[in-house]
Amino acid sequence: MHIRHPKDFLTGILFILFGAAAMAFATEYPIGSAAKMGPGYFPFALGGVLVLLGLAVLARSLLWASGANGWPTLRLLPVTLVLSSVVLFGLLLRPLGLVGATLVLVLICSRASSEFRWKEAVLNAGVLTLIVWVVFVYFLEFPVPVWPAWLARTFQELFSARPA
Amino acid sequence: MDLLANLALGFQTAVSPMNLVYCLAGALIGTLIGVLPGIGPVQTLAILMPTTFTLPPVSALIMLSGIYYGAQYGGSTTSILVNVPGEASSVVTCLDGYQMALQGRAGAALTVSALGSFFAGCFATLVLAVLAVPLAEVAFKFGPAEYFSLMVFGLIGSIVLASGSTIKAVGMIILGLLLGMVGTDVTSGAQRFAFGIPELADGIGFVSLAMGLFGICDIINSLEKQEKRDILRSTFSRLWLTRRELKDSAPAVLRGTLCGSLLGILPGGGAILSSFTAYMLEKKTSRNPESFGKGNIRGVAAPEAANNAAAQTSFVPLLTLGIPPNVVLAMMAGAMMIHGVQPGPRVITSNPELFWGVIVSMWVGNVMLVLLNLPLIGIWVRLLSIPFRLLYPAILIFCSIGLYSVNNNTFDIGLTALCGLLGYIFHKLECEPAPLILGFILGPMMEENLRRCLLLARGDVSVFFTRPLSLAFLVLAAALLVVVALPAIRRGREKAFQES
Numbered sequence: 001m002h003i004r005h006p007k008d009f010l011t012g013i014l015f016i017l018f019g020a021a022a023m024a025f026a027t028e029y030p031i032g033s034a035a036k037m038g039p040g041y042f043p044f045a046l047g048g049v050l051v052l053l054g055l056a057v058l059a060r061s062l063l064w065a066s067g068a069n070g071w072p073t074l075r076l077l078p079v080t081l082v083l084s085s086v087v088l089f090g091l092l093l094r095p096l097g098l099v100g101a102t103l104v105l106v107l108i109c110s111r112a113s114s115e116f117r118w119k120e121a122v123l124n125a126g127v128l129t130l131i132v133w134v135v136f137v138y139f140l141e142f143p144v145p146v147w148p149a150w151l152a153r154t155f156q157e158l159f160s161a162r163p164a
Numbered sequence: 165m166d167l168l169a170n171l172a173l174g175f176q177t178a179v180s181p182m183n184l185v186y187c188l189a190g191a192l193i194g195t196l197i198g199v200l201p202g203i204g205p206v207q208t209l210a211i212l213m214p215t216t217f218t219l220p221p222v223s224a225l226i227m228l229s230g231i232y233y234g235a236q237y238g239g240s241t242t243s244i245l246v247n248v249p250g251e252a253s254s255v256v257t258c259l260d261g262y263q264m265a266l267q268g269r270a271g272a273a274l275t276v277s278a279l280g281s282f283f284a285g286c287f288a289t290l291v292l293a294v295l296a297v298p299l300a301e302v303a304f305k306f307g308p309a310e311y312f313s314l315m316v317f318g319l320i321g322s323i324v325l326a327s328g329s330t331i332k333a334v335g336m337i338i339l340g341l342l343l344g345m346v347g348t349d350v351t352s353g354a355q356r357f358a359f360g361i362p363e364l365a366d367g368i369g370f371v372s373l374a375m376g377l378f379g380i381c382d383i384i385n386s387l388e389k390q391e392k393r394d395i396l397r398s399t400f401s402r403l404w405l406t407r408r409e410l411k412d413s414a415p416a417v418l419r420g421t422l423c424g425s426l427l428g429i430l431p432g433g434g435a436i437l438s439s440f441t442a443y444m445l446e447k448k449t450s451r452n453p454e455s456f457g458k459g460n461i462r463g464v465a466a467p468e469a470a471n472n473a474a475a476q477t478s479f480v481p482l483l484t485l486g487i488p489p490n491v492v493l494a495m496m497a498g499a500m501m502i503h504g505v506q507p508g509p510r511v512i513t514s515n516p517e518l519f520w521g522v523i524v525s526m527w528v529g530n531v532m533l534v535l536l537n538l539p540l541i542g543i544w545v546r547l548l549s550i551p552f553r554l555l556y557p558a559i560l561i562f563c564s565i566g567l568y569s570v571n572n573n574t575f576d577i578g579l580t581a582l583c584g585l586l587g588y589i590f591h592k593l594e595c596e597p598a599p600l601i602l603g604f605i606l607g608p609m610m611e612e613n614l615r616r617c618l619l620l621a622r623g624d625v626s627v628f629f630t631r632p633l634s635l636a637f638l639v640l641a642a643a644l645l646v647v648v649a650l651p652a653i654r655r656g657r658e659k660a661f662q663e664s
Contacts, residue, residue, distance in 0.1 A: 025357055037614070087581045109560050
């Protein structure tokens with residue numbers, strides 16, 4: 001069968017998958033009746049409607065869509081780098097502290113631009129880290145570790161070791 | 165005279181020094197972010213929402229409204245100066261505004277846009293104040309059946325503006341409704357779609373969803389497009405209008421204001437629809453329509469007034485009925501809920517100072533925008549010349565820290581990245597995320613009303629069709645759906661979007 005409208009074809013599949021998943025999980029909750037709906041009733045019905053809509057979109061993409069429609073074009077670099085920099089920030093915030101996580105996020109996501117330059121990105125990371133420190137640590141006293149735990153400990157030891 | 169007493173109460177709230185500061189801060193930061201090309205009010209609200217969470221509800225809403233107007237204003241500035249609309253509603257402003265800028269009349273265009281918006285804002289604030297109380301009283305007479313049907317109507321209305329396929333837009337609504345189901349079911353207390361993740365017990369965080377679908381996703385899309393912007397370094401020494409320009413634009417502002425105030429109230433209406441309509445109206449009524457698109461000041465004045473008026477009057481359905489008419493107001497609704505204020509007719513009676521305070525602060529915010537932004541235009545222009553490659557890491561870092569601050573956990577950051585990925589997929593498949601956000605906001609309310617209604621009717625679905633008001637909403641919704649799906653109208657709509 002010829003796929004006339006690839007984007008709608010994929011949308012149809014996406015809708016069907018989401019709808020079917022919603023229906024499947026909804027059956028794990030009490031469905032009840034129309035008069036006394038359980039927590040599963042509405043999601044189950046919505047899932048059903050979504051599957052039907054998905055089938056309609058799918059059918060249209062195969063049978064009577066017209067016009068020049070291509071497969072979506074992907075450029076994987078920006079999406080991967082941006083999303084992974086955000087995820088990494090989340091993962092590293094507690095172990096590395098705000099300063100470290102900020103540096104990591106800015107350096108990684110900067111690479112996503114087609115006009116990326118190393119020197120500029122490093123400079124930007126430095127400036128942004130400074131701004132973040134001033135705004136969130138100094139002014140807002142944001143409740144988050146600022147430095148990695150081991151570094152903070154070293155600092156502390158250094159300071160406590162110093163004769164008063 | 166109730167109105168005056170109410171407005172006085174509003175003034176007391178809005179003009180307290182603290183709230184004035186928040187209003188000012190919101191308007192300034194909103195403009196600052198909104199001026200960045202490709203970032204409109206929705207994105208700005210998504211990015212800045214966490215900053216308001218530590219404030220008391222009234223101040224937070226005042227600040228958010230300020231952010232909203234600021235962003236809208238910032239959007240017009242970029243449309244005129246760089247020809248990059250920050251948002252769909254300033255697309256129309258580009259047509260004549262940028263042409264004016266090319267002719268060296270950027271100053272006049274910016275002034276007329278600011279003053280027109282200010283006038284429209286004042287008028288629309290009055291409309292809102294006058295309409296709110298009677299409408300809320302009507303809303304009190306609504307039973308669950310009417311509410312359910314009204315929400316159906318509201319959701320279908322949001323499709324009118326979604327470009328592309330109608331079925332896909334309906335699918336996005338359903339998807340949004342389903343995402344709104346995640347978490348603890350209010351009626352039974354059961355955990356749904358939480359998969360044992362404790363952070364999901366309260367549902368998917370609205371900030372995560374909004375920031376992922378709009379903020380982060382739009383950054384990725386701009387990075388993919390790799391577009392190079394020509395920054396216009398036009399000089400605009402003269403901000404003031406000539407007498408002729410004033411004479412041309414004043415009636416246009418008036419017409420735009422009326423048009424926007426009216427369209428803003430309708431579900432699915434709001435800034436975008438009204439600015440398009442106002443522009444068309446100006447062109448149709450003009451004696452020389454061919455001058456539009458070539459720097460006619462009326463083509464800037466009318467849509468700018470209209471979108472600001474609509475931006476304000478679209479608070480009417482949200483504050484009186486609890487139905488956000490478009491995605492920006494869905495953001496406001498989400499923010500209100502986070503602050504524990506359920507939008508709807510009860511806000512006026514249970515929280516009068518919040519309600520009137522926010523209304524008056526809209527007006528105060530407009531005053532501030534005129535007073536501050538006209539002199540500050542130079543700074544906004546300079547901001548435009550900062551390259552995107554240096555800006556987006558800053559936006560991302562502030563988003564991420566903001567997300568962490570919502571619940572002091574890193575789960576929200578991961579969830580946002582996931583929503584960003586979802587938004588990216590939707591963008592690739594040409595599915596609009598706006599109906600999804602509306603569905604997400606309305607989902608729990610819709611389920612609750614459906615349940616209550618059918619419980620009272622003992623499971624008899626005909627109740628939706630026998631109650632006249634409910635039937636009327638459903639008929640309207642069906643009619644709207646047919647109209648939107650009609651091939652002729654679809655073609656016109658697509659044309660309108662392509663022109664943009």
